[in-house]
Amino acid sequence: MKVVKFGGSSLANAAQVSKVVHIIQSDEQRRFVVVSAPGKRFAGDIKVTDLLIQYAQATINHQSTDTITGQIIARYEEIATAYHIDPVAFNQIKDTILALPNDDYQDRDYLMATFKAHGEKLNAVLIAQVLQSVGVNAKYLDPKDAGMVVTDSPNDAEIVPESYDRLSEWADSSLVRVIPGFFGYNAQGQICTFSRGGSDITGAIVARGVHADRYENFTDVDAIYAANPSVVSHPIAIHNMTFREMRELAYAGFSVFHDEALIPAIQGDIQVVVKNTNHPSERGTSITSQKRVNPAYPVSGIASSPNFCGIYIRKYMLDKKSYSQKILNILAEYGLTYEHMPSGIDDLTVIMHQDQLSADLEDTLIRELVIALRPDEIHITHDYALLMVVGEGMANRTGIMSKATDALARQNVKLVMVNQGASEISMMFGIQQDHADIAVQALYDTFFPDL
């Protein structure tokens, strides 16, 4: 039995929904359908989730909401009309949207969570009706009834482990269950959402809960590619990869599949298959715990992610342990997170996402570090990219680092950081971000030479 999840672009309008209906009808194993809110129909379009955020903000600010509710309702209505959904049933969706401001909310965060979650919730209600209208024995399943209890964090919740037992009770259902992605309920019965894009997470949770054989994640690409197609033209598709590879690539910008959604899949050892709603016969990308035997290429993928900065700190005879502890304490004090802290003999570099730092906060942070550490030298460098070369096939092979650094040197890409730990399935380089595209292309040409 399969859990299938459809992303926003797969449900953006009636034309896309017809593809989804066909995919569900074509395989009776697809018995749990997790849906996102309707996404963009064309470049520049606004996703329903973003419309709902505007709606929530207008409500909080006591501004007029007529225009925005009109836009939201129109998105659902277009689909309902195409499938001749009973106007009485559709009016319930419409009324629910209009009544959102009337509920009691504990605070603005809970209000925001509930408004956002209705993008998925109402879409699931509608898709269940659409499926019924074409003869599929489908029924809406609310996360509350499914037993999806989440932590009490309105806009960044996590699943509570006991939910899996409750979900497993639904495994034998003979109906097609349509479940909204992105949210669950806390112990008090309030809606709390996962992080943005969290429908992937719901799909993975349901797949683990009902012990699915496969979790199919339908989106708008034929596969996950070995490099970003907007940088490298026609990169090779990765048809098989491991969870670890996906996780490393996701970190550095491969955003096809939500990072956090890997965890339930790993925990339940559920095969994840990324497929294209528009070309459902394409193989897609299968992600499992199984390593490939004799992969054609040692490297699976090359990714880069911009907007990092590095705080370089040097002090003769620094005591790393007390130094690191002081740095961690100061970061914690300002709510900052760091990504890596490579150390030399008398220096270390704190690498972090630079969008955490305003100019003021940066000044304050440097000042605090100077007071606490009395360094001989301290400076911050902006606009790093982290470049990742990932592949299970790299383990136990020598010469991969040499090939990579040679390719970068030939393009005069300067390495400001090199980091390869004992995982052996990835190498990380810090480079200037305006070299990132050249670097990705050079590494791609090196590790996929015949293509």
Place this chain on the structure above:
Amino acid sequence: MKVVKFGGSSLANAAQVSKVVHIIQSDEQRRFVVVSAPGKRFAGDIKVTDLLIQYAQATINHQSTDTITGQIIARYEEIATAYHIDPVAFNQIKDTILALPNDDYQDRDYLMATFKAHGEKLNAVLIAQVLQSVGVNAKYLDPKDAGMVVTDSPNDAEIVPESYDRLSEWADSSLVRVIPGFFGYNAQGQICTFSRGGSDITGAIVARGVHADRYENFTDVDAIYAANPSVVSHPIAIHNMTFREMRELAYAGFSVFHDEALIPAIQGDIQVVVKNTNHPSERGTSITSQKRVNPAYPVSGIASSPNFCGIYIRKYMLDKKSYSQKILNILAEYGLTYEHMPSGIDDLTVIMHQDQLSADLEDTLIRELVIALRPDEIHITHDYALLMVVGEGMANRTGIMSKATDALARQNVKLVMVNQGASEISMMFGIQQDHADIAVQALYDTFFPDL
């Protein structure tokens, strides 16, 4: 004016002492002479410091000390006899050795410190007499009179900053002052030593204190070499290097000049020159804060240091900050220090000196880490070497990493860690330690190709 320091092998016997006398006589700028205890005269010989440690242990254990005191006295006597030192004066040295057990010591650590320090102390007394006997206007200067106050840590003391002011009062002395290395006095007037080999530290402290133009460190090599001469045959001498380069190379096993001794030199910006007592006309190695302009080779030196281990810890979606903090706390609990903690996306490796870990302690540590971190995977790998490639000339050049990793790959040296931070003057590789010599040779051949 120069401060000169002579190591143990330069003062091992009368023949060596005559070279020291000649060096002092040949340059009237050499006005502060810091001496070690007599070292080894031949392979397999025992250093006086080690004899004194045996003497201290026998005293603590109430064992007979006649043989050991005889051996110690004989070492000084051979030098005294050669220079016809007044027997009355020499008897004071002898009596001091024999009377060491009679003093009151706060505890065994202070006893040990005082016994050890007398290797240098009595040698300085004797060398002052030797110099006088050949007509040099020399006088013993005790660290107490010099004003060298140190922290109250009997066998691992550090200089107290106020000492520099007191030392500066001796700068104008017209005599040659002979000062014992290795120790000072705490605020209570008790002897406390620096870490082993700490005569280099005394020399640097004196040089900074008296504002010397140069600190000459006489030892038994013609220069510091670009690689270990016992690994690479006839490596090139490094005639000029920076403090930073020396510090990085010292970390990975270049033991010619004591690590901690660099700090006073850096603070006082004193030129350090490492020279050979046996070939004083050789240029030696000059260490300063000045970077070389247009160095012939981008790399200055290649070092490797064995006996590291790496604890590899992997957990999906680990929170680096709390993870690192937990690890640091556990290490602190067991008094362990770590060297580096390179991190991947979902993993990190704690690299530390493995001689800190007994088999029992290793088991305990792993168990504590498992309890605190609940990792998906944890294992320890022993017998790493850290391989360092160091050179100021590497900064702002691309392709150095590529050359290095290519050279290692051609010798099938597997990289278990690669670490290059923002200092840009060094690269660090973790490799299996039985590959270390091959690796050093391969890197030497790559970066010094014409030699």
